[in-house]
Amino acid sequence: MTFYQSEIQRIKTACFSNEKQLETVIGVKNYIKANYERDLNLDVLSHLKFVSKYHLLRLFKKYYGMTPRQYLIDVRIEKSKEQLQQQLSVTETCFAVGFESLGSFSSLFKAKTGKSPSEYQKEQLSRSNSILKS
């Protein structure tokens, strides 16, 4: 066993030995991934696994390093990139991935990718055109 493998074993035992907690957060994370376009909030997510919402929030942060809401936003932004590449309009994309306001979608998209949704879409279109020409 290498030094790395033994360290992994040690950390696994120290930090990841509570199977029930892991099952809870992995279940919630997978639910968010599969239902990102729905109106998800801590109440809905905590009812899924019969835990209090504050307990879920703590567990999710402990095991994923981010809140369920931050993860949900990441999933929605990744999905919105796919929609924009398929030439859906920015407004259509915004609502298709579950955002309720164009303003918050645009500002979150820019914060995550460094570009506005329309700038991103233009770049992708120009990339596809240049690939077609080459």
Next chain:
Amino acid sequence: MKVTLISIPVLNQEKALQFYTETLGFIKKKDMPLEGGNRWITLVSKEAPDGIEILLEPAPLHFEPSKVYQEALMEKGIPYTQFDVDDVDGEYERLVALGVEFSVKPTVMGTFKFAVFNDTCGNNMQIVEML
């Protein structure tokens, strides 16, 4: 300020280019000749062609501390860096079929699954899937 590049020390740039493109599936983005037969080679992933570039850097050949560091990591089985994948098991099977050697088979650790392989250029590399 933004992150655009990470460098990976490699013992042979041409061999590394072949392994990282033909076996791992990265795409060559830049390949410029430098002095002494060295090259500025960067790669991107298919999923993020505008994303962060990997620089295949021949540092262990020219800078002793880089060589010492790389050898120490290799000896202890520590990955130099890691790449995200959607399916560690699937990627493990695919790479094993291509002859890649793994020091750690797919292993669950909390909310992640990972595996570690030899990049044939002096490094261990880790692939990671979020569960």
